[in-house]
Amino acid sequence: MNQYGTRIEEHWRRVAPTQYRQIEDPETYFTELGEEMLTVVDQLQQTLAGPDAEGESYLEKVGRLNAARKQAEEVAWENLVTVQPEQTDAEARENWAATQPSLDSLADWAEATRDGADWAKPIEMVSEEWMLDRTFLQHLVEQEQPYTFLLNSTETLQQSEAARFARWKASTPQ
Known part of the structure; x- marks a missing residue:
């Protein structure tokens, strides 16, 4: 060589x-x-x-x-030499997180659903996208202050984020 x-x-x-x-x-x-x-x-x-x-x-x-x-x-x-450098898991997670919807959007969805807005996605769709239990989302919709409820649900949201990242990583070619 x-x-x-x-x-x-x-x-x-x-x-x-x-x-x-x-x-x-x-x-x-x-x-x-x-x-x-x-x-x-x-x-x-x-x-x-x-x-x-x-x-x-x-x-x-x-x-x-x-x-x-x-x-x-x-x-x-x-x-x-066309090989692309590989990302570390931390870099991949950081890049993925930058493309994800914010908690504000989830709180806005809850308020719109509670108010009967016709643009609000069905709870089943939000459950799939966010990988959150429907019961959790129903409680979110029932809250007077959905954003505050989300801020107090850090463990559930961390699990959701981890699951969504794992789903994304499994579907992304390495």
Whole structure:
């Protein structure tokens, strides 16, 4: 395996260990990927370096070729090393939580349901979405101050959040 294959394999191990473990034959995979990168780098370096300039000194030529090689390596790396870094569970949870509806929306739903608003979702649908027991939601609807009721129901809401995150994680490709 050449230096590029080794570097790419180390990168995969570090940023995407789960995906790395799914590769059936890492030695062959990264050897071939390293060879492909070498070919791309060599071809691109020649193009980027261009022909020798008239009157160019040895050191100027070495500098031009080295700069072209580094640029070719950067381009090849960007195009060939396509593995996406994996998120930690904490990062995934944080990103997921940022997309979830707020407690305000649940309190607003309860008030709308209590007031008979025609836009309010059925309790069964809210139960499924929030992974909350229908009895809990019925108590929420009956409250004069639904938001206060929710603030005092931290354990139930934490269980709901954990269950919804687990459902999301199970349905999301890793």
